[in-house]
Amino acid sequence: MQIINPRFVVTPHEVLSHTAVAFEEKIVAIDTLANLTKSYPNAKVIEAKEQALLPTFANPHVHLEFSANQATLSYGEFLPWLYSVIEHREELLPRCDKQCLQNAINALITSGTTTIGQISSYGEEMEICAASKLNIYYFNEIIGSNPAAADVMYASFLDRFFQSKKLESESFKAGVAIHSPYSVHYILAKKALEIAKKHESIVSVHYMESKAEREWIDNANGPFKEFFAKLLNQSRPVNESERFLQLFQETKNLFVHMVWANEKEIELLHNSDTTIIHCPISNRLLGNGVLDLEKIKPLPYTLATDGxxxxxxxxxxxxxxxxxxxHAHYHAKEFAKELITKATAFSHEVLGFRGGVIAKGAPATMQLVSVPKDLVREDELFLHIILHTQLPQKVYIKGELYGK
Known part of the structure; x- marks a missing residue:
């Protein structure tokens, strides 16, 4: 038994002071230090009087396969970036070997993330993910807009999906990813979603990330017109947006980006079990704009880093x-609390893993972060955690200190 005695406990729905947490693999009790040491006299006490204890994060949209990239790919605009992915993919993927993947997993955990949604295009990282200390929802991605290649692409997807099903455990779940409406033929998407429904898997899909995607799907025009003509000899999009979205009415979905989604599409998704995944840094670096959080209401959203x-x-x-x-128009203190709550409790709920809360019976998967010594207003704690934390000082996974 261990007892941790921080300055604050962030549950994350409320802030508790003068409160300690007793834990083994799970959180056993939350009470004053005096009461806990009386109940558990042999417990090891960890003093953390200048820190806040909060749950770890869930990051529901990551592409670990591209973790070797630093400056190989082109940023600034979506289409130049996409061309650079195609040009350099065959060199980037082998560069992310086992050590590269382990480094990425370690970077996630040491920065306070213990649960992820991993988007996998090729499956090379599957066993490393399954053996890691992370909780992972492993989304096997299907891609292919050319009907002539549909059978090959579907067979590859099925093979990877059932390989991941064999590795399922309490911390590793198999899912389905539909790359996007511009890159997956309607028939392929429909067949993959039948697999998701049969196995009750969560579905991830990139949707309306860029203005180029919007123009292509709506009018067969814009920068994608040259892209598809040049690379795939296609003159028309393989999906119409509303027909595509109707496919997702019976699955639990994570729709990623949604920056250029329109009101009709949002209304259609509102009738399904859909959460929006917001990736502000990725959207900025690829020149796609800012997701309008008011526009997507009442659809729920949460945050992810992308890859x-x-x-x-x-x-x-x-x-x-x-x-x-x-999102500068939101009140800083209130929005900071919303962001931390989304990134912890809600994101764990979205991915279907226990965690993201400091509560009796919950996994003792927690992080300790420094609190500014001169913090005066407790109601500003969420804001100052976001402003001042680069890395947590300690991360516990099911009661064990990571990296000890």
Missing amino acids: LSSNYSLNMFEEMRAALFV
Whole structure:
């Protein structure tokens, strides 16, 4: 038994002071230090009088396969970035070997994230993910807009999906990812979603990330017109937006980006079990604009980093800071609390893993972060955690100190 005695406990729905937490693999009790030491006289006491204890994060949209990228890919605009992915994919993927993947996993955990949604295009990282200390919802991605290649692409998807099903455990779940409406033929998407329904898997899909996607899907025009003509000899989009969205009415979905979604599409998704995944840094670096959080209401949303193909970090503190400043019209203190609650409790709920809360019976998967010594107003704690935290000082996974 261990007892941790921080300055604050962030549950994350409320802030508790003069409160300690007793834990083993799970949280056993939350009470004053005096009461806990009386109940558990042999427990090891960890003093953390200048820190806050809060749950770890869930990052529901990551592409670990591209973790070798730092400056290979082109930022600034979506289409130049996409061309650079195609040009450099065959060199980037092998560069992210086992050590690269382990480094990315370690970077996630040491920055306070212990649960992720991993988007996998090829499956090379599957076993490393399944053996890691992370909780992982492993989204096997299907892509392919050319009907002639549909059978091959579907067979590859099925093979990866059922490989991941064999590895399922309490901390590793198999899911389905539909790349996007511009890159997945309607028939392929429909067949993959039948698999998701049969196995009750969560579905992830990139949707209306860029203005180019909007123009292509609506009018077969814009920058994608040359892209598809040049690379795939296609003159028309393979999906119409509303027909595509009707496919997702019977699945639990994570719709990623949604920056250029229109009101009709949002209304259609409101009739389904859909959460929006907001990636502000990725959207900024690829020149896609800012998600209008008011426009997507009443759809729920949460935050993710996306992968290192379109971000410089997998650190959720960085992502929350970006969101805090991008959405400048929201009240700073209130929005900071919302962001931390989304990134902890709600994101765990979205991915279907226990955690993200400091509560009796919950996994003792927690992080300790420094609190500014001169903090006066307790109601500003959430804001100052986001502003001042680069990395947590300690991360516990099911009661064990990570990296000890």
